Amino acid sequence: MARLRLIIISGLLLLRISQSFSQDQSCPFNINFSAGDLSAWSAQTGLVNGATRQYPAPNTGVSVISEYSLSTTGIEVITASSTDKFGGFSTIPTINGYAYGYSIKLGSDATSWDLHNDERSPGGFVRSVTYTVNVPAGSSSVPYTMTYAYALVLENGTHNSNQQPVFTATVKSPAGIITCASPSYYLPTLNNAGGGNNQTPTGATLDSAAAIANGFSLSPTLFLSHSGQNNNNGVLLQDVWTKPWTEVTFDLSAYRGQQVVLTFEASNCTPGAHFAYAYIALRNDCSGLQISGYRDACTNTNTVYSIPALANSTYAWTVPSGWTIVSGAGTNIITVTPGITGGIITAQEVNSCADLRSSITVTTSPPTVAGNVTGDNTVCAGDNSTALMLSGETGNILKWVSSTDGVNWSGIDNTTHQYTALDLGATTQYRAVVQNGSGCRVDTSAAAIVTVDPRSNGGALDPANFSVCATQTQNNFITLNGSVGQVQNWQYSYDNSSWNNLSPVNTNTQYNAGAVNQTTYYRTLVKSGLxxxxxxxxxxxxxxxxxxxxxxxxxxxxSICYGTSTPVNVTITSGTNYSWSNTGTLANTGNGVVTSLPYAVNATATPQQNTDYILSVTNAGCPNTLLDTFRVSVTQPIVVFAGNDTSIVAGQPLQLNATVSDPLANQYSWTPAIGLSNTDIANPVASLLSQAGRTITYTVKATTAEGCFGQDDIKVVVFTTAPDIFVPSAFTPNGDGLNDMLRPIGVGISQLNYFRIYNRWGQLVFSSSDLKKGWDGAINGRVQSTATYVYIAQGIDYTGKVINKKGSVTLIH
Structure with missing residues (x-):
C-alpha cells in the first residue's frame, strides 16, 4: 500500500510538471518591434488635454509617425543603434549581457513653440503606443512576464511636479489599471511654482537630490529653449536631464485567458514649452523572471548579476558557497565576488501583485593571465621574417594585435600561440589578446618588439665637383646630405675605381679635403643598423x-668710437688682383692690381656702424678666390644732456644732473670746477655765491672705458637780486623769432603755482604753471591786435617762501 501511494504521488508530480510545460509561454507577435515596424501596435499623437490623431492597429509597415501637426518625427521604430545627443547612451540597449536588438523612440525635443500658434499655452505634445496582449490561458501559478527597458530625456519645466514633462507605462486589465505595474517618471520639484492671471505656474525649484536618487543626471548638452513670453529667438540653457537604460518587469499570470492593454506614453509639460521623449525596448521572452549575468564567472573578480525591476518590490538573492555579495543585496542588481567553485544563484522579487523567482547555474574560471610574447628581434626593412611565441597565458587566445606607435593597434586574425611577422617596414610591437572564459576580463600580453632598421642610403655629397689650387686649405669642405644610417668612414680614390679608407676613421657628415696635390675622388660608406x-x-x-x-x-x-677711423693693413703674398666690399667708408684701397710680391695695402676705414669689409684676392690661373673679413665694431654716438640753461640767485644751490644715452659712458668730467661739489659724478651741486652778477657755462663730458665720449653745456645766469618772478613789459608775437612769446622768468623759483593773463574786460586769456610755457598772443587761434593786458603770478622760491607778482604787459602787433 505504501508503495502504491508513492507511485500515485509521483504520478501527480509528473502530471503537474507536464501541465506547466504545456502552457503557452510565447510572447505576443512583434512585442519587441522585431518586425522593424509597429505591426500589432496602435499609436496616438496629440496635445495634452487637446486634440489627438489615432493610428489604430495593425500599422503593418509603419515605422515612423510625425508629431501632431508637425513634420518632426514623434514615434520611430529603431533597428540600428546610435547615440542620444543629450544622454550619450545607445538608442538600443544591451543590459548586463542581454542585447535587445530593437527599440522605439517615443517623442522628440519639439515643443509648443514649434507650432507657431498665437496661443501662449496650446498644450504640450503627447505620443503613445498601445499593445493589446492576449495572455495565454493556463495556471496562474506559472509566471507570464513582460520585461521592458526604458531610457529618458526630460527638460525641466520648473512647473509643479504634476505639470512636468512625464513618461508613463500603463498596464490595464478588464478590471482596471494594474497600479503595481503602471509607473510614471518625471523630474520632481518642490511644488513651489508661482502663477496668476490664468497662467501656468512656473519657477518651481527642482528637487535635484530626488532626481539624482531616481537615476537622473544633468546633461552637459545645451538646448535652445523658447519658453516664456516673446522668446522667439530662444536662449541656450542647460536644463535637460537624462536617465540611462533601466529594466522593468511585470507578471500577467493572474490574467491568463484575458486581454491586458499595455501603453507607453511620453508627454511634454502641460503648457507645452518643455519637451519629453523616451526610448523603450522589450524582451521577446515571457516565460518568467530571467537573471542576467555571466554563467561562467571569474574567480575573485567582481561580477554583476541583475533582474528586471518590479515596481515597489523587495528583492532577495542567494549565491554559491564561498561567494560574497559586495553590494546591492536588497536591489535588483548585485555585485558579487565569485569564489573558487560554482553553484546556483537565485533571485526573488515580490510586490503586491507578483512573486517572481529565478535561478541560474554558474561555473567559475580562474582570472585571465595574458602571458608574454617573446621573440624580440632587429631586422632590416623590406624582406624580413621574425617568429613570435606566446607563453605563460591562462585563457583562450582571441587574436593578436600589432602597433607601430604603441597607441593605435590593429587586429591580427590569429588564435594560435605562434605568429610570424613578415616584411616589416617599421618597428612594430606585437601582443596577444587573451580571455579565460566569458566572465573574466580580456587582457593583453606583454609585447614583443621587432625593431626595424631602415635600409641604408648613402646619400649625396655636395659639391659634386670642385677645384682646389696648390696650397689651398680654404673652402675645401665636402658635406653629406640625404643619407640614412651612420657614416662608417670616408673613402678616397685617385682613379674613381680603387678606393681606400681614410685613416684615422672619420664618421662625420662633413670632411675637409685639405691641401691635395692631385685630382682626388671622395665618397662615404653609410650603414643603417643591421x-x-x-x-x-x-x-x-x-x-x-x-x-x-x-x-x-x-x-x-x-673697435672704434663713432666718427673716428681705424687703419686696415693688408699684406698679399700670393695673388694678382684684389678688391674690397663696402668701399664707401674705406679710403686708400689702391687700384686692385698686385704689382709685386709681397704687396702692401694700407687702407683707412671710417664706418658709422658695425661693418664687415671683405677682401677678395685672386691669382691668375687659379679659379678660386681667397676671402678674408675685417670687422669694425662702432660705438654709436654718445648723447649727453647737461640740462636746460637756467637762472638762479646768488647763494641758491643748483642741482646739476647729466643724462647719457649709453650707460657704459659712466666716467664724468665737469669743467670748470668753480662752485661744484664734485667734478667726477653725473649730478654735482653748484654753489655760486661768488659768481653773483655773472654768467657761467659748465661743460660735462661722459666717457666709456674705450675712450668714446660725448659732451654738452649748460649756461647758468646768477642774479644778485632776491628770488623773484620777472615778466617783460611788452612782447611782439609777429613770428620773427624775437620776443614772440610772453613767459615768466623765475629767478630762485623752484615751483610756479600759476601765471595768468587777463584782458581789459577781466577775461582770462592764458594760464600755466610751467615756467617753460608762455602766451603766443592768440585767443582761440587768432593773434590779437595791440593792447595792454594784466598778469598775476605766484611761485615758491628755493627756501619755500611764496612769491607773488602782478603787473601789466603790452602786446605790440
Missing part, C-alpha cells in the same frame, strides 16, 4: 697646379 652598407655619390676634387691666393689683414678686427 642593413647592408651603402655608398654615397662621388665628389670629384680637381687639382689645379697654380698657387692659391694668400694674404693677411692686421689687425684682424677693430
Amino acid at each position: 642593413c647592408p652598407a651603402d655608398t654615397s655619390t662621388v665628389s670629384r676634387v680637381q687639382y689645379i697646379n697654380v698657387p692659391f691666393p694668400a694674404a693677411a689683414i692686421t689687425p684682424d678686427a677693430a
Whole structure:
C-alpha cells in the first residue's frame, strides 16, 4: 500500500510538471518591434488635454509617425543603434549581457513653440503606443512576464511636479489599471511654482537630490529653449536631464485567458514649452523572471548579476558557497565576488501583485593571465621574417594585435600561440589578446618588439665637383646630405675605381679635403643598423697646379668710437688682383692690381656702424678666390644732456644732473670746477655765491672705458637780486623769432603755482604753471591786435617762501 501511494504521488508530480510545460509561454507577435515596424501596435499623437490623431492597429509597415501637426518625427521604430545627443547612451540597449536588438523612440525635443500658434499655452505634445496582449490561458501559478527597458530625456519645466514633462507605462486589465505595474517618471520639484492671471505656474525649484536618487543626471548638452513670453529667438540653457537604460518587469499570470492593454506614453509639460521623449525596448521572452549575468564567472573578480525591476518590490538573492555579495543585496542588481567553485544563484522579487523567482547555474574560471610574447628581434626593412611565441597565458587566445606607435593597434586574425611577422617596414610591437572564459576580463600580453632598421642610403655629397689650387686649405669642405644610417668612414680614390679608407676613421657628415696635390675622388660608406652598407655619390676634387691666393689683414678686427677711423693693413703674398666690399667708408684701397710680391695695402676705414669689409684676392690661373673679413665694431654716438640753461640767485644751490644715452659712458668730467661739489659724478651741486652778477657755462663730458665720449653745456645766469618772478613789459608775437612769446622768468623759483593773463574786460586769456610755457598772443587761434593786458603770478622760491607778482604787459602787433 505504501508503495502504491508513492507511485500515485509521483504520478501527480509528473502530471503537474507536464501541465506547466504545456502552457503557452510565447510572447505576443512583434512585442519587441522585431518586425522593424509597429505591426500589432496602435499609436496616438496629440496635445495634452487637446486634440489627438489615432493610428489604430495593425500599422503593418509603419515605422515612423510625425508629431501632431508637425513634420518632426514623434514615434520611430529603431533597428540600428546610435547615440542620444543629450544622454550619450545607445538608442538600443544591451543590459548586463542581454542585447535587445530593437527599440522605439517615443517623442522628440519639439515643443509648443514649434507650432507657431498665437496661443501662449496650446498644450504640450503627447505620443503613445498601445499593445493589446492576449495572455495565454493556463495556471496562474506559472509566471507570464513582460520585461521592458526604458531610457529618458526630460527638460525641466520648473512647473509643479504634476505639470512636468512625464513618461508613463500603463498596464490595464478588464478590471482596471494594474497600479503595481503602471509607473510614471518625471523630474520632481518642490511644488513651489508661482502663477496668476490664468497662467501656468512656473519657477518651481527642482528637487535635484530626488532626481539624482531616481537615476537622473544633468546633461552637459545645451538646448535652445523658447519658453516664456516673446522668446522667439530662444536662449541656450542647460536644463535637460537624462536617465540611462533601466529594466522593468511585470507578471500577467493572474490574467491568463484575458486581454491586458499595455501603453507607453511620453508627454511634454502641460503648457507645452518643455519637451519629453523616451526610448523603450522589450524582451521577446515571457516565460518568467530571467537573471542576467555571466554563467561562467571569474574567480575573485567582481561580477554583476541583475533582474528586471518590479515596481515597489523587495528583492532577495542567494549565491554559491564561498561567494560574497559586495553590494546591492536588497536591489535588483548585485555585485558579487565569485569564489573558487560554482553553484546556483537565485533571485526573488515580490510586490503586491507578483512573486517572481529565478535561478541560474554558474561555473567559475580562474582570472585571465595574458602571458608574454617573446621573440624580440632587429631586422632590416623590406624582406624580413621574425617568429613570435606566446607563453605563460591562462585563457583562450582571441587574436593578436600589432602597433607601430604603441597607441593605435590593429587586429591580427590569429588564435594560435605562434605568429610570424613578415616584411616589416617599421618597428612594430606585437601582443596577444587573451580571455579565460566569458566572465573574466580580456587582457593583453606583454609585447614583443621587432625593431626595424631602415635600409641604408648613402646619400649625396655636395659639391659634386670642385677645384682646389696648390696650397689651398680654404673652402675645401665636402658635406653629406640625404643619407640614412651612420657614416662608417670616408673613402678616397685617385682613379674613381680603387678606393681606400681614410685613416684615422672619420664618421662625420662633413670632411675637409685639405691641401691635395692631385685630382682626388671622395665618397662615404653609410650603414643603417643591421642593413647592408651603402655608398654615397662621388665628389670629384680637381687639382689645379697654380698657387692659391694668400694674404693677411692686421689687425684682424677693430673697435672704434663713432666718427673716428681705424687703419686696415693688408699684406698679399700670393695673388694678382684684389678688391674690397663696402668701399664707401674705406679710403686708400689702391687700384686692385698686385704689382709685386709681397704687396702692401694700407687702407683707412671710417664706418658709422658695425661693418664687415671683405677682401677678395685672386691669382691668375687659379679659379678660386681667397676671402678674408675685417670687422669694425662702432660705438654709436654718445648723447649727453647737461640740462636746460637756467637762472638762479646768488647763494641758491643748483642741482646739476647729466643724462647719457649709453650707460657704459659712466666716467664724468665737469669743467670748470668753480662752485661744484664734485667734478667726477653725473649730478654735482653748484654753489655760486661768488659768481653773483655773472654768467657761467659748465661743460660735462661722459666717457666709456674705450675712450668714446660725448659732451654738452649748460649756461647758468646768477642774479644778485632776491628770488623773484620777472615778466617783460611788452612782447611782439609777429613770428620773427624775437620776443614772440610772453613767459615768466623765475629767478630762485623752484615751483610756479600759476601765471595768468587777463584782458581789459577781466577775461582770462592764458594760464600755466610751467615756467617753460608762455602766451603766443592768440585767443582761440587768432593773434590779437595791440593792447595792454594784466598778469598775476605766484611761485615758491628755493627756501619755500611764496612769491607773488602782478603787473601789466603790452602786446605790440
